Amino acid sequence: MKTRKKANFFPRFHKLFAVKKIFSLLFAGGAAGAVNGLFGGGGGMIALPALERAGYPVRAAHATALAVVLPASLVSAAVYFFGGVPLAVLLPVSLGVTAGGLLGAALLPRLREGLLSVLFSLLMFAAGIRMLLP
Amino acid sequence: MSFLILLLLGVCGGALGGMGMGGGTLLIPLLTLAGVPQKLAQALNLLSFLPMSAAALAVHAKNGLLKKDALLPLALPAALFSALFALLAAFLPARALRTGFAVFLLFLSLARIRSFLRGGEKGRAAQKK
Known part of the structure; x- marks a missing residue:
């Protein structure tokens, strides 16, 4: 009952930035980063389906997944680099x-x-x- | 390990990356099967994909393909967790990372094949958008 009222109170907000969507993106981002750091790659393969599920067109999803993985890779590459390459x-x-x-x-x-x-x-x-x- | 072999392996991994197929997931097994230690292969994969993805990203940004409302909630936790798990990887035995990565590859490939088999129609509809 309470949640329904909220949804009606911000109909536009609810439509554009559904809380559920934000949380699923945050979760997918964390998972993509974890995989990318642990295995040294593959984070994009988690970010991409998350973006597609959120309803973005294929090309935009590909581009945005890359933009998600690049800063994450930069950070973990720095950690690995100090391990000696x-x-x-x-x-x-x-x-x-x-x-x-x-x-x-x-x-x-x-x-x-x-x-x-x-x-x-x-x-x-x-x-x-x-x-x-x- | 000879210069030429490493160069060729890089070309194979990079070509798949350029097609947007997740070349990194193939460069690591290529390198390790050629005898490069697991953790070094991971570091190489991360480092070598930086310049290329930066260049590709600049093009995408120019074409307005970056979706800013989705970027922040994805990129922030991704950067945080990638730092934490990169540190964790430094303490884990290489054998465990290799096995974990193998399982990750198997999972990914099965998920891909599955979505290809059931989503023919849906996939084509999404392409048109």
Whole structure:
């Protein structure tokens, strides 16, 4: 009864910034950050579905997920960096990632997303199984 | 570990990242299976994706794709928890992180396949928005 009254009192507020939505975003943000810090990546894979569930269009959800993960990655990268990262390894990997990133972005419009997504999932599955083995 | 192999692994991970597929989730297993220690692979993944994602983000911001009302409630707890859990990772054994990450990968891949299988229609409708 009480909650219903509140919802009627701020109909516009309720519609735009539903409290439930804010809490689910806060929770998803915390989970994305935790995964990103613990495993050194993958936070975007949690932020993205949360944004899609909140009703944002796909492209905006992708862009915003990136904006969520970047500051989180920056913070945890600093923590990891103090653990020591040899430059001889960092250099080739980041050069490769940057080159690959440009390549991937250029290829993206020419690929069939559905098929690609399934292939990628199968690859992830295989990698997961392999990493469970000693 | 030779320069060339590391470069190639980076290209593979980066290409998937550039397609918005979450390349980080693949760069880490690629690196560890090639013999890079787990924690170093995690650090490399975080560090190497910073410049690229910053560049991509600048483009997205210009195109007005950043949703500010959702950004703050997501980004603040994300930054806080990523710092805490990065510290936690430093104290955990690499073996535990590897197993945990493997489980995370399996979970993600199954969730993806599932949403692909049931959400054909829904997914296409969302794309049109």
